[in-house]
Amino acid sequence: MNLAEKSTIHLKKTPSVSLTSVQPELMKILGDINSDFTRADEDEEIIVKAMSDYWVVGKKSDQRELYVILNQKNSNLIEVNGEH
Structure with a gap:
């Protein structure tokens, strides 16, 4: 099993921002998508538009x-959909 992980999330330590530069709303969406992927047996793609106007795309393959x-x-x- 390959558990490789790659990220371009940059850590910041400022009083106004938590450890990551990702907004809490987006982290919740990422967690929800991951939870959906855990329950799904098939390959899947989910695209969500956040209230902050960011787009979050998740793809599961194998x-x-x-x-x-x-x-x-x-x-x-x-x-x-055409960009990612």
């Missing part, structure tokens, strides 16, 4: 998962 957070406030679902 035993691999990919998560992408896009900051494209004026994008629609078709544009986001």
Whole structure:
């Protein structure tokens, strides 16, 4: 089993921001998508637009998962689906 992990989330230590630069709302969405993937037996793709206008994309294929957070406030679902 390959448990490789790669991230471009940069850690910050400032009084106004927690340890990661990802907003709590987005972390909750990532957790919810991961939970959905855990329950699903099939390959799956989930795209969510957050209240903060970020797009969160999750893909599951075999035993691999990919998560992408896009900051494209004026994008629609078709544009986001074509970009990732």
